[in-house]
Amino acid sequence: MSVHVSSSLESIKAKLLQRIGSFDNLVVAFSGGVDSSVVAAAALAAVDRDRSGACIAVTARSPSLASWQAELSRRVASEIGIEHQFVETDEIDRPGYVRNHSDRCFYCKQTLYEFLQPIARQRNAVILSGTNADDLGDHRPGIRAGNDASVQTPLADLGIDKQTVRAIALSFGLSNADLPASPCLSSRIAYGVEVTPERLARIDAAESWLRAHGIGDLRVRLHAGELARIEVPPEQFSRIIELQQSESLTEEFATMGFSNVTLDLRGLRSGSLNEGLVTLSVTPE
CATH class of the missing domain: 3.30.70.2210 (Alpha-Beta Plaits)
Structure with missing residues (x-):
């Protein structure tokens, strides 16, 4: 499903906030890129701000994280105003990841969600990812890992594509709205x-x-x-x-x-x- 050009941005945002607001506490898999930033900003806007700890953005830190992206994630989370933390992940020690066949991303995301799940359980929270509708048409074995871990994908679920994500980011005033994609x-x-x-x-x-x-x-x-x-x-x-x-x-x-x-x-x-x-x-x- 894709978002029609005639749909107003505010209507799309409202649906996104409603979708995210249907969950209680939230853990956002946060890279600092525009997709996860929009999800994080929407999460903060959707939850009750009087409930301390209702949502948190978590960034995986490992050798596959570019040096500049760690600082980016910290800065953007601060701009959004969402609680943020790093978690050290160990995908580099996992044979399926190291051998680097076409399913490598599965093992990467599987590892990420294994490290996020204890945080989510502690907070009685749902894990959200920044997967958007355009991602569904590419070779993305990591999406299967997310499905296995019951990770929610509000952008993809609502048919929100990359172009619309960037428009929403601008409406939220995010400094990374035009940031080029930079996978691990x-x-x-x-x-x-x-x-x-x-x-x-x-x-x-x-x-x-x-x-x-x-x-x-x-x-x-x-x-x-x-x-x-x-x-x-x-x-x-x-x-x-x-x-x-x-x-x-x-x-x-x-x-x-x-x-x-x-x-x-x-x-x-x-x-x-x-x-x-x-x-x-x-x-x-």
């Missing part, structure tokens, strides 16, 4: 290449270096043989060439542990590692 660092590692803390740190360092040089919307994909494949919007291609000429980009990446660097001339594409997924699809054990 493990999503940058090609299927079949093991996820390790060292590889995650290498990707984080490379993306941080590019961000520090003015490129905000990007992915550094890691392939077998420690090959880096840079994805940026086409209008940023010339900037990558400039960085190679003026800052020796490839030498910088070599010091981080990459064997070689390529620029993907197809440009930035969300979920590009899912393209052509066939052989590595497996059923979680």
